Amino acid sequence: MSGTISLESVSKRFPGGVLAVDDLSLEVEPGEFLVLVGPSGCGKTTALRMVAGLEPVTSGQIRINDRVVTRLPPRHRDIAMVFQNYALYAHMPVRGNMGFGLKMAGVPKGEIRRRVDEAAAMLGLTELLDRKPRQLSGGQRQRVAMGRAIVREPSAFLMDEPLSNLDAKLRVEMRGEIIRVQRRIAAPTLYVTHDQTEAMTMGDRVAILRDGVLQQLGTPDEIYDHPVNVFVAGFIGSPSMNLITATLEGSAATFGGSRLDLPRRAGLAAYDGRQIVLGIRPEDFDTAGAGALELTTNRVESLGSELVAYLDCGQPGVEITARLERRAGVEEGRPVRLAVDLDRLYFFDPESGAAIA
Amino acid sequence: MTSIGWRIVKLVAILAIVVWSVGPILIGISTSVSTQREVNAVPTRWVPEEPTLNAYHDLLGGTSSQRAGGTVTEKGTFTRSISNSAFLSVVSTAIILVVSTMAAYAFGRLRFRFGGALLAILVGTMIVPIFVVVISLFKILADHQLIDSRRGLIMVFVATLSPLATWLLYTQVREMPAEPEEAALIDGCARWQAFVRIVIPQMSSGIAAVAAIIVLSVWGEFLIPLLLTSTMNAKPVTVQITEYVGKYTTNYPILAAAGVLALIPPALLALVLNRRITGMLAGSS
Amino acid sequence: MRLPWNTGDGDRTARETLILGWILVIPAMLAVAALILYPMVHGFQQSIRSGGFLFGEQPGYVGLRNYRDVIHDPASRDAMRHTLEYVVLAVTLEMVLGILVAVTLHRVFRGRGLVLAVLILPWALPSVVSGVLWRRVFDPDNGLLNSLLMQLHVISHPHVWLASGRGAIVYITLVHVWGVLPLVSLIFLAGLQSIPEEVYSASSVDGAGPLRQFRYVTLPLLRPSMAIALTVGTLLAISIFDEIFVLNGTALNTRSILIQVYNTTFAQADFAHGTALAFLLAAVTAVFGALYALVLRRATV
Numbered sequence: 001m002s003g004t005i006s007l008e009s010v011s012k013r014f015p016g017g018v019l020a021v022d023d024l025s026l027e028v029e030p031g032e033f034l035v036l037v038g039p040s041g042c043g044k045t046t047a048l049r050m051v052a053g054l055e056p057v058t059s060g061q062i063r064i065n066d067r068v069v070t071r072l073p074p075r076h077r078d079i080a081m082v083f084q085n086y087a088l089y090a091h092m093p094v095r096g097n098m099g100f101g102l103k104m105a106g107v108p109k110g111e112i113r114r115r116v117d118e119a120a121a122m123l124g125l126t127e128l129l130d131r132k133p134r135q136l137s138g139g140q141r142q143r144v145a146m147g148r149a150i151v152r153e154p155s156a157f158l159m160d161e162p163l164s165n166l167d168a169k170l171r172v173e174m175r176g177e178i179i180r181v182q183r184r185i186a187a188p189t190l191y192v193t194h195d196q197t198e199a200m201t202m203g204d205r206v207a208i209l210r211d212g213v214l215q216q217l218g219t220p221d222e223i224y225d226h227p228v229n230v231f232v233a234g235f236i237g238s239p240s241m242n243l244i245t246a247t248l249e250g251s252a253a254t255f256g257g258s259r260l261d262l263p264r265r266a267g268l269a270a271y272d273g274r275q276i277v278l279g280i281r282p283e284d285f286d287t288a289g290a291g292a293l294e295l296t297t298n299r300v301e302s303l304g305s306e307l308v309a310y311l312d313c314g315q316p317g318v319e320i321t322a323r324l325e326r327r328a329g330v331e332e333g334r335p336v337r338l339a340v341d342l343d344r345l346y347f348f349d350p351e352s353g354a355a356i357a
Numbered sequence: 358m359t360s361i362g363w364r365i366v367k368l369v370a371i372l373a374i375v376v377w378s379v380g381p382i383l384i385g386i387s388t389s390v391s392t393q394r395e396v397n398a399v400p401t402r403w404v405p406e407e408p409t410l411n412a413y414h415d416l417l418g419g420t421s422s423q424r425a426g427g428t429v430t431e432k433g434t435f436t437r438s439i440s441n442s443a444f445l446s447v448v449s450t451a452i453i454l455v456v457s458t459m460a461a462y463a464f465g466r467l468r469f470r471f472g473g474a475l476l477a478i479l480v481g482t483m484i485v486p487i488f489v490v491v492i493s494l495f496k497i498l499a500d501h502q503l504i505d506s507r508r509g510l511i512m513v514f515v516a517t518l519s520p521l522a523t524w525l526l527y528t529q530v531r532e533m534p535a536e537p538e539e540a541a542l543i544d545g546c547a548r549w550q551a552f553v554r555i556v557i558p559q560m561s562s563g564i565a566a567v568a569a570i571i572v573l574s575v576w577g578e579f580l581i582p583l584l585l586t587s588t589m590n591a592k593p594v595t596v597q598i599t600e601y602v603g604k605y606t607t608n609y610p611i612l613a614a615a616g617v618l619a620l621i622p623p624a625l626l627a628l629v630l631n632r633r634i635t636g637m638l639a640g641s642s
Numbered sequence: 643m644r645l646p647w648n649t650g651d652g653d654r655t656a657r658e659t660l661i662l663g664w665i666l667v668i669p670a671m672l673a674v675a676a677l678i679l680y681p682m683v684h685g686f687q688q689s690i691r692s693g694g695f696l697f698g699e700q701p702g703y704v705g706l707r708n709y710r711d712v713i714h715d716p717a718s719r720d721a722m723r724h725t726l727e728y729v730v731l732a733v734t735l736e737m738v739l740g741i742l743v744a745v746t747l748h749r750v751f752r753g754r755g756l757v758l759a760v761l762i763l764p765w766a767l768p769s770v771v772s773g774v775l776w777r778r779v780f781d782p783d784n785g786l787l788n789s790l791l792m793q794l795h796v797i798s799h800p801h802v803w804l805a806s807g808r809g810a811i812v813y814i815t816l817v818h819v820w821g822v823l824p825l826v827s828l829i830f831l832a833g834l835q836s837i838p839e840e841v842y843s844a845s846s847v848d849g850a851g852p853l854r855q856f857r858y859v860t861l862p863l864l865r866p867s868m869a870i871a872l873t874v875g876t877l878l879a880i881s882i883f884d885e886i887f888v889l890n891g892t893a894l895n896t897r898s899i900l901i902q903v904y905n906t907t908f909a910q911a912d913f914a915h916g917t918a919l920a921f922l923l924a925a926v927t928a929v930f931g932a933l934y935a936l937v938l939r940r941a942t943v
Binding site for chain 2: 658659660662663664666667669670671673674676677678679680681682684685686688742743746747751755757758759760761762763764765766767768769770771772774775776777778779820824825828829831832835852877880881883884887888900903904907908913916917920921923924927928931
Binding site for chain 1: 536539541546559
């Protein structure tokens with residue numbers, strides 16, 4: 001039950017000419033939970049479906065457990081998949097849904113019963129085994145969908161945004177459930193979502209996709225601390241990172257009416273006198289400390305435990321977001337001086353978007 | 358106009374709809390239990406004074422021309438025509454459902470070359486009035502000894518009604534989510550297994566509705582059997598009933614009795630499966 | 643190696659799909675090809691020949707002469723004129739009444755299920771049977787209509803409804819509409835139910851009463867349904883046959899095109915002309931079908 005999923009230079013071009021996936025390569029290690037994340041239309045679902053065999057591959061190779069499966073129909077790939085809309089078999093009870101795959105594989109009835117009971121127990125579905133899908137709630141259906149996948153004991157798990165149709169609270173609950181189950185089963189899992197929170201909290205590693213192209217592949221920490229380009233920096237983290245176009249003058253960056261003295265960075269030297277994109281995460285502001293900026297408060301949202309302030313920095317069209325403590329003493333319409341954690345600044349090339357070392 | 362005013366208008370409209378829909382049927386029933394004398398009286402009576410089942414006896418048991426005022430019936434003929442209609446309806450519908458469900462699934466789910474063109478051709482034949490076909494059809498069927506036979510009629514019905522059934526089921530299939538089928542593919546089914554085990558059950562309510570519509574269509578077929586049958590071998594009730602319309606005078610009670618008996622099966626079907634049928638008709642427009 | 647979407651080379655899934663697709667479609671296509679398309683071609687051949695082939699005669703081809711004969715033949719022209727009348731009258735009635743019925747039954751009320759069940763009865767019955775039921779109404783000697791009118795002293799002696807020119811067409815149309823109205827009503831009902839509630843709420847706020855709402859909100863949004871109803875109604879009316887046959891046989895004053903075809907082909911044993919007329923009707927129907935399809939595409943915004 002351990003093994004790998006690997007995509008080697010996989011591309012998908014649809015009949016209309018759209019290039020949905022462009023030369024994607026990645027490998028899911030044994031037992032790993034790899035999240036494929038990106039905005040709508042970035043090709044993540046298409047990539048997943050190609051691994052499942054539901055979408056023909058235009059070019060490239062897919063391997064599961066080192067076996068080339070690129071041209072094989074889904075049933076020969078030894079995979080299991082959980083769909084966004086659960087895709088349960090409406091005319092069968094839960095037990096039938098969960099046992100269907102095993103039945104098709106010719107597994108003897110007694111064994112099917114045993115495995116279904118076991119999976120149901122793991123997921124808390126035992127009382128529901130004789131109910132039909134329409135009698136279940138969203139969360140319950142989701143668990144049945146997972147149960148159906150688990151009993152097969154497949155070489156690889158695929159999940160296509162399974163939590164998107166659940167309400168917020170249920171989503172948080174199910175997140176933990178999915179991880180717990182995955183750890184027990186220990187099969188490599190490829191998980192697709194558009195929600196960066198899910199990606200960051202659930203993934204062993206995260207792959208970020210944009211317009212079919214892989215932006216960055218790494219652990220959540222790597223991605224958060226060392227985003228490889230502007231897109232990744234802005235996509236991960238909520239509220240999003242502030243991205244300001246500034247001019248580098250010597251060792252300081254100027255924008256709007258502000259001037260920020262920067263720490264030494266080797267890569268910055270080449271940009272002296274030119275524009276760079278400066279990135280500051282909202283949580284890296286503080287009311288006291290070095291590296292101060294003079295800003296005017298536009299708006300403040302109180303989240304109870306903290307504040308989110310929206311500030312004007314003097315540059316037209318740019319609004320700074322900052323997460324501050326409750327007692328930050330920020331008032332709407334008033335100027336305020338905020339400090340920036342200088343060790344946590346990010347720099348990007350204004351044209352390519354790539355991070356500047 | 359006040360709100361009460363509108364309510365009254367609506368009530369009147371609803372009553373009008375009900376009377377309009379059911380009225381002629383009630384008239385038919387009333388006529389069928391009247392005597393010929395009452396019917397022929399001028400002015401005629403709407404409701405008979407002494408309802409009688411004579412007309413039904415005559416219809417089913419046979420009568421001589423003198424007594425029946427122009428309409429001749431033979432024992433067992435009408436019964437045979439009803440049984441023909443029933444047989445034709447059920448068998449044709451069964452075959453049509455099998456053929457059309459397969460085609461609808463293929464057109465709606467599997468994308469394959471020329472699929473669009475074939476569907477267009479299939480649906481296009483619905484517009485063709487049957488007459489351009491029926492004469493040559495006559496010759497073709499005659500050559501194969503299929504004239505005046507139940508089998509021949511069934512084949513023709515399958516050819517003429519499968520396009521409609523396919524179209525109705527096709528619109529169903531397109532609106533059905535494809536994920537359960539995909540899940541089945543992943544769970545180990547080949548395409549055809551997924552079709553039989555998962556998609557067909559998914560389509561079941563649509564299939565039931567289409568079945569009802571097709572049964573009603575076959576039961577109501579007139580022109581094709583009119584031209585392709587002559588003896589009681591295969592003659593359905595729709596053709597048989599026109600033989601009770603006399604050239605000069607007509608025995609209305611017998612005719613009405615025939616009409617009533619002929620409408621009971623479709624009426625029952627329509628009442629029982631009403632929701633499914635209206636759902637399908639409204640949905641596919 | 644780049645692969646196209648759904649051809650066979652090497653991609654097992656695509657190949658499976660292609661084979662399965664064809665297998666599933668062949669029964670339907672075969673039935674249609676054998677019993678509709680092939681006879682149609684054969685029939686067309688007959689329409690450009692002269693004489694009746696059932697008698698074993700095979701005289702030569704006469705090109706479009708039969709079509710020209712048919713267009714100039716007075717009986718055929720009458721049939722065409724009548725059919726036009728049937729279509730115009732039937733479709734107008736169906737549209738007006740259909741919308742009214744749909745509006746009446748749109749909102750849920752107690753007993754609505756029952757009314758809907760009753761509504762489709764006329765459509766469920768064979769049209770021949772409808773003709774039989776209505777026949778008593780129109781019988782010249784002692785039909786119900788005559789009796790009623792005489793009792794109400796509207797007329798003094800029985801009218802021969804089905805034999806007089808205009809009247810007969812109207813009454814046959816009535817019977818036809820009786821059977822088609824349920825279908826058209828359902829089409830409009832579906833259309834009404836696809837209009838979101840908010841549009842009415844918004845117009846209410848803007849000060850529109852029920853009549854105004856109907857005229858400026860409902861009717862325009864029903865245009866797609868109207869197109870569908872128009873198409874279906876026209877197609878059904880243009881091929882009207884059963885009701886006429888059972889109510890008035892092949893009497894000249896009520897002949898529709900199909901009755902005329904029936905008469906020519908069977909009563910006069912003139913298959914060539916009969917088929918020619920039938921093809922003419924088919925061509926006109928196809929044109930209408932295409933026209934309405936275009937209109938429908940434009941109407942669905």
